[in-house]
Amino acid sequence: MPDLSGKIAIVTGCASGIGAATVRRLRADGAEVLGTDINAEKGAALCEETGATFAVQDVADTATWPQIVAQAVERWGRLDILVNNAGTVSSLSIEDVTDAAWDRIYDINIKGTMAGCRAAIAAMKDNPGGSSGAIVNIASTSAIAALPTDVAYCSSKGAVRVLSKSIAVHCAQKGYNIRCNTVIPGATDTDILAQAENLMPGLKAAVAQTSPLKRLADPAETAAAIAFLASDECPYMTGAEMLVDGAMMAVHPGF
Numbered sequence: 001m002p003d004l005s006g007k008i009a010i011v012t013g014c015a016s017g018i019g020a021a022t023v024r025r026l027r028a029d030g031a032e033v034l035g036t037d038i039n040a041e042k043g044a045a046l047c048e049e050t051g052a053t054f055a056v057q058d059v060a061d062t063a064t065w066p067q068i069v070a071q072a073v074e075r076w077g078r079l080d081i082l083v084n085n086a087g088t089v090s091s092l093s094i095e096d097v098t099d100a101a102w103d104r105i106y107d108i109n110i111k112g113t114m115a116g117c118r119a120a121i122a123a124m125k126d127n128p129g130g131s132s133g134a135i136v137n138i139a140s141t142s143a144i145a146a147l148p149t150d151v152a153y154c155s156s157k158g159a160v161r162v163l164s165k166s167i168a169v170h171c172a173q174k175g176y177n178i179r180c181n182t183v184i185p186g187a188t189d190t191d192i193l194a195q196a197e198n199l200m201p202g203l204k205a206a207v208a209q210t211s212p213l214k215r216l217a218d219p220a221e222t223a224a225a226i227a228f229l230a231s232d233e234c235p236y237m238t239g240a241e242m243l244v245d246g247a248m249m250a251v252h253p254g255f
């Protein structure tokens, strides 16, 4: 397990699924964690259970970001890790999507992620002892192989992949010791998939069957990859992408 003792982390979307598993994992690895979520009740409960600190936040409200980062820095004196995990889906194809639905998905999935990175880098540059930090953004295999049923989700997650690379190169060229990487989860057994199952009964079992591993991912398995990229174990990894998809994107169609 990577040693994250002494590290200070912010994890968004901490109330459920991959975010909750990430808070659990980073705490187990020794980090102090500020978890944020729009769901105050579930987020606060998860943080209390894990010994993390909770703040209510809508990541799409970019004005909240400097305050959230300041809260971590005032409390612990530095910021080492940001995990931009909060995300949401719609069920709207290119023919059905409205401007309002498109904007909301983009505000959460990509603008919120950008604003988190911007605020975190401003703090990480000034960490005691010199610039340092690790940002992990969460995309999706839907940014590689698209869902016709959710045009805004797929395209916003595609934007997350390139956002991370732009940030990684910027920080490297500026000489900041700040890495930025993307984790690309496949079908993971969380509330997002439960929502989709409600719309399309049988979806979870069908998706699991298409995976070479014949099962969905457990959120803890995704959190393990996030913890690795957030740690000092991989100093030469920046601008990189880590698939956690049970080889779903590796298999040739029909096999």
Ligand SMILES: NC(=O)c1ccc[n+]([C@@H]2O[C@H](COP(=O)([O-])OP(=O)(O)OC[C@H]3O[C@@H](n4cnc5c(N)ncnc54)[C@H](O)[C@@H]3O)[C@@H](O)[C@H]2O)c1
Binding pocket: 012, 013, 014, 015, 016, 017, 018, 019, 036, 037, 038, 039, 057, 058, 059, 060, 085, 086, 087, 088, 108, 138, 139, 140, 141, 142, 184, 185, 186, 187, 188, 189, 190, 191, 192, 193
């Ligand atoms: N579950 C999957 O199959 C899967 C696959 C690929 C990518 N992902 C991505 O993983 C991330 C986590 O999703 P999950 O599967 O754990 O889903 P989830 O629904 O279990 O968790 C998402 C969390 O984000 C929070 N959230 C939503 N909008 C928010 C906002 N505006 N501000 C703050 N918090 C907000 C929710 O309250 C919830 O706690 C998302 O970015 C998602 O797109 C999930």
